[in-house]
Amino acid sequence: MTSVAVQSAPAGVLWDMDGVLIDSERLVRDAFVEVNSNGGPVPDAAQRYLETIGLNRTGLIHWFGQFVDTQELAEYWIDQTHYGYLELAKTELELKPGVEAALDHVRSLGLPQMVVTSSRTDVAQTKLSGLGVLDRFDRVLGGDQVSQGKPHPEPYLRGSELLGLEPGRALAVEDSANGVRSALAAGCHVLHVPDLIDTDPSWHGQLSVLPSLVEFPRWFDELGAAE
Template sequence: MTLPQMTLPQMPAAVIFDMDGLIFDTEALYQEAFLAAAVAGGHDLPAAVIHGTIGVPWVRSRVLLLEQMGPDFPIDAYFAGMVGHFDLLAATQLRLKPGVVELLDLLDRLAMPRCIATSSAHSTVQSHLAAHGLTERFHAVIGHGDYAAGKPAPDPFLTAARRLGVEPGRCLALEDSHNGVRSAAAAGMMTFMVPDLLVPTPEIHSLCTGVVPDLHAVCALIQAASAAIPAG
């Protein structure tokens, strides 16, 4: 489906954002940190296993690593090292994805509520937002600990919709990961994938309302939907 043919099924009443790889260009930093921690600890951790952690909650990532490396793998020390490497990288390399500010400005003009639904801790979210002056740009943040089951379960997105007081079917969900798309689609939202490190598979295409190259394209879709609303 090409972008000129793509339209929103309806004007959204709210927008739900993933964070890593969607708002912030962090997924590549996490991949680098996973690898650096493995090298520092002398662990032969396959790149495919590291790649498999994209869009996966921390609890599940720990399980994946233990399945690959065995029950004696020093998982706590490894994760501590990974987080340390990530923090060093993020201190100088934390960048916004293209179109983030423009989309938030558009949502401000439309008075449209928006929320972040992420697997990350609230402390991480607030640190990232503050680094780019975005703390006040979102009406709510749903993070780790706010829901019973993480992505791909629908809980994060359903919790976000409840927090905003909007029916899930009227929410536009923006995701970059396969598990995020599965989560948003299971919640019954208009789900758009904005690919980062992962490309959409046939399954993911079937779950998405659409796939767009960046958040500038999301702006264009919302603007077109807004313009189609009859005046008065």
Template sequence: MSYKAAIFDMDGLLLDTERVCMDIFKTACEVQDLPFIEPLYRSIIGCNAAGVEAGFRKGYGDDYPRVHAEWRKRYNAVVLHEAIPVKDGVVALLEWLQAKGVALAVATSTQRDVAEVKLRLAGLDQYFDNITTGCEVAQGKPHPEIYWLAAERLGIDPAQCLAFEDSNNGIRAAVAAGMIAYQIPDLVEPCEEVLALGHRIEPSLATVLEQLRQA
């Protein structure tokens, strides 16, 4: 395996955010007297703001603006002020890659100001050479544009980049970008279509580190 860079998704991969986010959305639905449509929610995991809105408008229609406002208010009250727990194996993998001289970047669908706060509060911002966010691309995940832009900013060919994702939307983007892709599932297990992509699937970044060390 030949690689010069490693590009990471953030929510559900570096940070244990997805459960927090889903629980807050459920609460927002209850407060606004709306149903929580779980399959719909899981389908938008990994999408940027435009993708999230498009998905939710299919299920909530004209009610979407008020549930979104409630969700965003409650979500920001948590993630902009409290450190989200870091997932298993994250720090050890980042430090090992950094020691090997591998360039590190984040490619997250989250908007930049929120992503920067999350990483800083979690103590992870120090590891990354750049952050590329969903608001900086025309097409969000599962389109590969965000991964291409992250690689371009590092000055490294996508084929020489490791990519790490938890969601099906994210891993589709990483594979389509031509990267060496790893999926570490969080709230969503790989569907049959995603399994057919032939990428690597591991239970945690700790097991990824073991494999890279052996290689």
């Protein structure tokens, strides 16, 4: 666990969804690898998948442009991966450890919290509802509600605005490199909770790190106490 100094305790929390709240990234990765092992265009798929974490659909289409010649083909392979993920999710999708206690802790302090995800809003709401946590959030901001997705700062700038906060008063909780870059560029205090991607050494001194959300309530209280 590492923490960076903050000038004031966060007044609200912006949660990424996949890989932070929901243990879904490994399922998407497995579907991505399966698709690309059976005719898909991406070599070394397990490693290259890490580059896509945190991208919305527009970002994924652009990313696939290095492997296919048309947007139609890019969308085809994105959809094939999504169909594979949906099959796995029927039996394997679950919350990450510590999520419910972390969300309840923020609510107990009377602080607003919302989801800032690259998934479509309706898809995110369905996932969160199915896992019983949608009602913990004041809002859900999906990748379809911004013109530029992560790693651009727009998602976290917009999320802060929707909570009525300056970005510097908001805590962004992220697992992906694209998400971390988005939140840092927006000026949020950032907590990295690694999932498939380790903390980049270049982020040292710019963010805090926890191994899981199990430690979040105590860490968050200590953050406020150090103010």
